[in-house]
Amino acid sequence: MRSLLIGLMLVGSMLVAAACAAPMAVTRIAVDAPESSVISPKRQAELTMMVKHDCGSCHGLTLKGGLGKPLLRERMAALPTETLSALILGGVPGTAMPPWLGIVTPEEARWIAAGLRQGAFE
Numbered sequence: 001m002r003s004l005l006i007g008l009m010l011v012g013s014m015l016v017a018a019a020c021a022a023p024m025a026v027t028r029i030a031v032d033a034p035e036s037s038v039i040s041p042k043r044q045a046e047l048t049m050m051v052k053h054d055c056g057s058c059h060g061l062t063l064k065g066g067l068g069k070p071l072l073r074e075r076m077a078a079l080p081t082e083t084l085s086a087l088i089l090g091g092v093p094g095t096a097m098p099p100w101l102g103i104v105t106p107e108e109a110r111w112i113a114a115g116l117r118q119g120a121f122e
Helices: 002-021 041-059 081-090 106-118
Strands: none
């Protein structure tokens, strides 16, 4: 009986380890932007995860606001893509918004900005 219990525990721990090691599935968001053809689908999925988790940690996981302001389509559509991408790359001095230059390229920042303007990450 004891060996059966140990065997079950071993199999269970192997299943947990395999599940933890499996890559997380990320849905690729369709963003209508010229940069979409330049940025690989894999990188688009990574950027989508970044927006949802890293940006979401301040702007709220549903982007409705938190420490940072809301990033909802109604608000973002009023700002030009270039303005948003400059904010992403340079941050906002005197606030918690950090600069993302070096983590994302200017093309990727424009892709994110276009997606925010379209509500693609909501």
